[in-house]
Each structure stands twice: as C-alpha cells, then as structure tokens.
Amino acid sequence: MFRTPVADISLALRAADGDNGGVLADVPLDAILGEAARFTGEVLAPLNRVGDREGVRLKDGAVTTAPGWKEAYRRFAEAGWTGVSAPEQYGGQGLPVMVEMAVQEMWNAGAAAFAVGPMLTVGAIEALAAHGAAEIRATYLPRLVAGRWTATMNLTEPQAGSDLGLVATRATRAEDGTYRISGQKIFITYGEHDLAENIVHLVLARLPDAPPGTAGISMFVVPKFLPDAEGTPRARNRVVAAGVENKLGLHGSPTCTMVYDQAVGFLVGEENRGLACMFTMMNLARLSVGIQGVGVAERAYQTALAYARERRQGRGFDAERGPSPIVAHPDVQMMLLRMAALVAASRSLCYACAHAIDMSRRGPANERGAWADRASLLTPVAKAFSTDAAIEVASLGIQVHGGAGYIEETGAAQHLRDARIFAIYEGTNGIQAIDLVTRKLGLRDGAAVTEFTAELRGIADALAMSNRPGIHETVAPLRAAISELEAATAFMSEAAARDRRSALYGASGYLRLFGIVGGAALLAKSAIVGGDDRAGLAAIAKGRFFAQTMLPEASSLRAAMMGAGTAVGADGAALLDMT
C-alpha cells in the first residue's frame, strides 16, 4: 500500500521556500497536501497495476482506457485538481507552482500513466493563458481548468523529434480567420481517450509562406470537437487517432498517432512564433517530468523497502540468528539508502526550481528577472538529474527484490518501465545538458550560475554552524564538491564561448555534476530546517548518506567531463563511422 510521504514533502517545500516562507506564507499547505495524499492513496494508487496490465484499446478511432480510469478521472476533475495553479479568473485556485509540483509528485507516485494526462493540461493552460486570444481563453480555459476538457502537445512527427525545425505539418489560412491543419503527429500523449468530453490539441504547423526551420513554425489550437458559441462541443473536427503505440511502460497512457486532415485550427500567439508559445508550456512540462521522476522513484523506494522488511533470507549483520529480513543486510541497506537519498535530492532540486518560478511571478518586482534566470538555470538540471535518478532508483528497486523483482506481478519492474521514458520526452536529457551549457551558463554573463553556487556555499556555511547531530559530517564533502562544480563551471563557461567541441562533449557530465552538488546542498537545507520529528531526522540521514557516498563522484565527474572531448578523439569518432 502506497503512503504519500507528506511530512517529507512538506519539509522539502519549506526548505526550498526559505526561512521566511516567501511563496508558501499564505498557503494552507497541510490541508492541501493531506487531501492530495488521501486522494492519491484512495483513488490513484489502485489504478497503477490495472493500467499497466490492461493498457488502452483503440477501436474505430476511439481509445478506451483501463477499467476504473474513467471514474478516477471524473473524481480528479470534480475535486478541482487540474486547477491547483491555474489563474483564479478561469476557475483555478491560483496556488504557487511549488504546490502544483508537490501534488503532481503525488499523482505520479499514485499512477504515473494517469498523471501525465493532467500534467499536459496544466501546461496547456499556462500556454493559452499567456498567448491565447481573448475568445480562445474565454472558451477553453474554464473548461480545461475544470478538467472537463484535456489538452495535448503536438510537436513530434516521424522525421521531426528533437529537431523541431523539421516540422512539416501544414497550416493554411481560411477566409474566416481560422486555419486548416493537415499532417501527421506521433507520440501524442493522451491524443485520444474516453476520460473527458473534449480534447484540445496544441499543434505546431507551418504556413505556406513560412520561413524554413524553427522560425517558420506556428501554434494552433485544434479541438477534437468544435465548440459552439456557448462553448458546448459540437461538430467533430477532422483529427483522428490512427494508432496507439505499444510501449515499454506507461501502458495506461494512450500514446497516439494523430492524423490531421484539413482540421479546423485557431492560431495561438502570432504566426511563425509558435515555438515561443510552445516553450512557455515546455519549460513547466520539463519540471513536471522531473517531478514524474520523483514520484515514481518514491513509489519504487517504498515498494522495495516494504519488500525488504518482509522478505527473510540469510542472517543480517547484527542478527543473532537467521533468517533475517533482508533489510538487515548491509548491501540491501546501501541500495535502499541510495534510493532514499536520490529521491530526496531530486525532490529538493525540483522544488527549488518551482520556487524560482514562483518568485519570478510573485516575488519583489526588482528580483523577478533574477529568479526567472534561476528557474531557467535549474529547469534542465531538475529534469535530467531527477529522471536519471528515477531510472536508477527503479532499477535498484528491482535489485532489492531479487528474483521476485523480475516477475511482473510484484510491481517493481513496472516502475523501471514507466520511468524509462522520463529521460527522453520533453527534450532528452542530452538536450537538457546542451541547453544548460550553451544557453543557461551564459545568463546575465554567468551571474545566474555564480549566484547559485554562492548560495550553495552559503548552505555549506550554515551546515557548519549547525549543531544538529549528524549534520557536521556533510560539510567537508559538500565544500569539496562545490569547489569541483565551480571549477567545472569555469571550464564550461569558457568552453561554451570558445571551444564548443569540449563544451558539447562534456555537457552531460557537467549536468550530472551540477545535479549531484546542487541536490546534495538543497537536501542538506532540509536537514537544517527540519525538526526532531521523523521527517527532520530522515533528512539528516539522507543528506549525510548522499554527501558521504555520492559527493565523492564530483571530482571524477569533473575530470571525466573536462577530458571528454579529447577522450573521443578522431579514432573514437572513426570507430562509430566504420562498419
């Protein structure tokens, strides 16, 4: 039985929000988290296995979700969970992104294949609120916020994945000011389903006179059913699901091939500026994917821990006699603590990113720009580090189970299958690394990143001042690791400007280094802020374990990253070209 770690989440949120509770000051946090945890346990967690086992069915263009999913979605929408962070003028609760991410984490721990649907709707609400015309906003936003309609992102085409400049879906202007969209999109999450009364596709397409590449892409709203003047869905639009994918995981989530054949669309933002609109949606979606990682990893951890407490084999180190629960074995403890520490560090990174987004919107006006830069800096790290961590945690979860982990009925394997996509979609983790190195390090001539590392130093100083037991041991490894990050940042900033080759070869290693050091420091912040309750003591234990067993990686990551370009060399590249 999955139990949401409300106290851990609450502590991590408070640590990320800072001592004086900037963003969360007026939020009834305990009530919201408690209610979301209850909903997760009662309604979502039971969906997880049935969704995996039954998957979805496509027949005559209509997708049927797994048994129980429709009813669960109805309750989700009725409880108002789609609107947590949506603007109040459209029926949302206008709560901070920090709260949005905390509840999204829970939905993902409950049933990740379910959570990915509402997550995209939240992103679409962001995009339409920012770029939609007044009449689009008036018609679409209240229904999306209420969860009566859901939304999708239509970017990928067979020839256009990471490279959106290759998008070929065509848009033509109709005489009434609307557009006609034709083309094929693939990998469309919840592109078709039976959960809601309408589906709103945000589609990237190209006008006949558009310039080539990314400068010629426009964004359109294409509803499954065209709403009438009152907003009631009426005529079926010419967009159909032509197929659903047979995927490694997330079986409960329909991943559709969508075919547009002169479908009616409405422009969002300006012509040829669609990518900017999409990025509004995508940045939040990237953080949400990091959060997906946190949620699935948390559940994988709990599954493994519960099994390790039950399963008896051998004699544990301190045990008088066997068989002991395998949690008594040192090697199993190492795996479980690594899982716990990775979950906690990922959570801290993601919440710090969410906090920066909130401050960029709600903070003092003269600080908003700097917070927006902070959010831009942390987004690729939160996304990539947390999703890599989720894959590792889920894989360790299988290992803790031994042979039973390989049997699907146990449920451990599903977490790995589900989590594996997180490192790929919304920009592969390799693309996150390129984004970090080539775009984010240069923000405000490097001030954004140096301010962040200075803040990490401040955390280390605060740790050194703390007299809570178990904290002191984290100080030296953290300071050493921050120095490695600073050295790597200096190297990378220089390389990004002058030796792009080294920057690109070392980018993923640099991102991992950034994530480990940032995650360790932000996790340690929870250890400082926490009390003597279980969550507070756990934060100390996890922070210490992370610092002592994972921060030593920092120096080797820096060394490997700096040498990466050389290491590939001409012969390495030749190896890959040879047959």
Added chain:
Amino acid sequence: MFRTPVADISLALRAADGDNGGVLADVPLDAILGEAARFTGEVLAPLNRVGDREGVRLKDGAVTTAPGWKEAYRRFAEAGWTGVSAPEQYGGQGLPVMVEMAVQEMWNAGAAAFAVGPMLTVGAIEALAAHGAAEIRATYLPRLVAGRWTATMNLTEPQAGSDLGLVATRATRAEDGTYRISGQKIFITYGEHDLAENIVHLVLARLPDAPPGTAGISMFVVPKFLPDAEGTPRARNRVVAAGVENKLGLHGSPTCTMVYDQAVGFLVGEENRGLACMFTMMNLARLSVGIQGVGVAERAYQTALAYARERRQGRGFDAERGPSPIVAHPDVQMMLLRMAALVAASRSLCYACAHAIDMSRRGPANERGAWADRASLLTPVAKAFSTDAAIEVASLGIQVHGGAGYIEETGAAQHLRDARIFAIYEGTNGIQAIDLVTRKLGLRDGAAVTEFTAELRGIADALAMSNRPGIHETVAPLRAAISELEAATAFMSEAAARDRRSALYGASGYLRLFGIVGGAALLAKSAIVGGDDRAGLAAIAKGRFFAQTMLPEASSLRAAMMGAGTAVGADGAALLDMT
C-alpha cells in the same frame, strides 16, 4: 541485422590467452568463431523478437515455445553446439572454456532467451561429469552433450532464494537405492519445454535425517522421463510444471514452477554434500551470466549504432548543414562510445576469467592451483561487472533511440528487459560482492589478489613501452586507478578480517572498482596485442575512451567505499526500520 564482431572477439581471446597462446594454441579458432557467427546470424538472431513477442504457453503441464524455436533448437543440437567444451569421451569437442564462452556470447547476442537453455545444460554436464556416478554419467552425459536432452538447476523455493540453507524440498530413500523427491521449486529456467526429448533436473533437497542449513542439502538427478536400460526415455516421472512466470524480459525462456510429488531421483555425489556439487555448476554458470551480459550489450550497442547512423536530426558538430545523422552529435557519440567501451571491458574480464579456468585444468601442473584461485577471484567480478554494464549499455541504447527506443517494435527496450535479470540470477550482484570480499580476497593469504594487481601493473608498464598511437594516453589514468584498487584492496582485506561491518557495506563499491580497473587494464591488453586492422584500432580507441572517461571514477569509488559503513550509520539504519 546483427553481425557478430568476430574480429573483436578473436582479438580479445588472444589478448586474454597471452602472448604465447597457451590455451588456444591448437584450437582452429577462426573456423569455430566463423561458423558460430554464421549460425547466430542465420538461425538465432531472427528468433529474438518473436520470442519476446510470443513468449511461451503452458497448457496441461506442457510448455510450447515460440514459433521457430523448436526448429532452431534442433539445428543447434545437430550442429553439436551443446558439446563445445564437453569431454570428448561423452561426444563433446573438449575445447577450452574460452571457446565455450566466446560462442555463448554469440548465442546471447542472437537470442538471449534461447541461449540460457543450452547454458544450463553445459553447467549440468560439468556437474555430472565431476560428481555423477558411473551409470549416471554413461546414461545422461552423451544425451546432454548431444543436445537431445536438456538440463535445469533446481535451487530456488519460495522461501529459499539467496539463502539455500532454507531449502525444504524433501528426499527420502527408496529400497532400490533411488530416492523420492517432493516439494516445490520456483524460477526454474527451461523447467518445461518442447525443444528436447527429455529434461534432466538437478534438484537440491533435504533427507529426513539431514542436519539443518546448507550442510544438509543433497543433489539429485530427476529426469522428466525415466530412461530405460538403453537410455530411452520411458515412464513419465512425477514432476510437473505448475506455472510459468510473467517476466519483465526473456519472454522466450520458460521460467517454471516445478512441483515434485514423490518423483524418482538419483543421488549425485554424496548425501548432504549437494551444495559442493551445485557450486561446480554454479561457478561456470556465473561466468556464463557475465557472458550473457556481454552478448546482449553487444547487440544493444549494434542496434543503437545502426539507428544513430540512420536517424537524422539537427546539425552535428562538424556538419555543414542539417539534418545530420545523430551519430554526428557529441552527446550521442559519448553514449555510443561508453557502450562500446563497456562491452569491450566486460568481454576482456570474462575471457580472462575463462582463461584462468582453462589454465587451472590444462596449464602446467604446478600452476594449476594458482590459476584456480585466479578464476575464483575473477568469477564474481566478471559476473557482476559485466551484468551491471549490460544493464547500463541497454539503457543507453534506449536513450540513443530517443522516443523510438520506448516503442517495443524498435527492439531497443527488449535488451534492457532481457538484461535486467542478469544482475540477479546465479547469485545477485550484491552476493557476488560479498563473495569477492569475504572469500576471494583471502585466497592464499591475499596472494591471489596481489598477484592480479601486479599483473595489471605489468600491463600498464607494457602500455608505457608501446609506441602504437593512442595508447600512451591510457598509461597515467590506468596507473592512478591501479593505485586506488591496491589501496582499496588493502583496506578491504584488513576490514574483511577485523571490521566485517565496513567490509560488507563497502563490498559492492569495491567490486565495481575492481571491475573498472581490471576491465580497463585487460581491455588495454587487446590494444597492445592488436594489429592495424579495424579490430586492433577499435581496441585502442575503446581502451583510451574507457581510461579517460571511466577510470577517473576509481578514486571516488574508493572514497565512497571506505566511508560506506560510516555513511550508513545508526540514523541511516534507523531510517529503514521506521515506518
């Protein structure tokens, strides 16, 4: 289309065999490898996807394998591939274990779910040849060697996995000198199938008067059909497959629950000494599992490389204009080279272990003991490092594919699903680490391990003397990493004797350190030995990449490993006990 890397395999074998070709001197290596590669490409490789998709079916106690599997097995057996290393007196070819492992690597690259069946038969041949009574050997071995019968290992029971002391299957003595076996065994690979005319189960069970724990376990041969005096399978024995597991991967391989109900069994070896018999089989099986990792990783690498050469997105670093094949992107190159280097290092480790086994049997009489120790030392490392590497390589293979990697039709995901069990069965990798630290480091008072690290130093010296281009860069990282391994070994040897707690907490980290350093050095040996052909140049490129990007991990692994016991601490352990 999978192409066996015959030249790479041949070079790695020659490097492992040493300059004067001790073991392989009289072996027609090219002919055997070429024929095995042809068989792999033509017969086995096409089975892989159909086995995964169709799986196996159990009906009325009979398992049906996937379409095409029966015919492929018939050809496999007829070609004599089961008998490669089996004794000539039983119809085998009596070839070295090195050759056995090289062809097993190919079978696993072709279709791992197929290969695991013959692999267990080879292990059973070893066990019966060493411990079987004369009449058992005469009846069973020729038929197993010819592949007409197959064999299984029956160790695991629901309550007895890693802890064989808990085995509860009962054996009673019958008046005719045979035994009656009753109980339930789970996770029995190829416990039931339609490929061969008989199935020979090697079963661990407990006599009524047996002492408790592992000292009271006996081993029995329990055939599915009892052979008559001429060896023809006749009466159906009282052993049935009661279920097949729904697994994450290896779908083509039936994993059965076997129920024994007064089944007729024949003792192997002495009563209560069954574990010793089983370990004869298991040590070779552990190396074979390492080889499974190498085979599946090689195929995952080839799949990813082929995709990366085809798929065009973005503009590669040196490209004039896009879209370029994604292999032109630095991040993709880093992933592919890491995959290639991990495959090559794992292969070198496994072949070195196989070479030690061969030398312990065929080498000069006065050296055999030392070689046996070397094999004992390397077995857990070859098994655990290679299988961890396979999981990482298969996961990277998915990542290289991007979104397509998550779609089952691509085939990339299957490699991860298949490989995931390798780190678990035949002793989890955690158990391999405990074996290495608590049993293997103490061999000959530590001389076995110090002789090995001295040999690694010798390789580094030889590298320093080589004037082949691209080799020199590996010397300094390798020497530094060997020093880390030596320091870690000194710490561990001390800890294993006096501070068992630190030894157990650090064991997995130590094994990984051992594998990285050993793998790097043994791979570098291929670079020295190789010529200027593609395989020789590739060995240099992979060795250099491994040394420059992975050997820096050695220092952090040593630091983390030494601190592991402290890092867990009382609060960490408490965290895991709390609810």
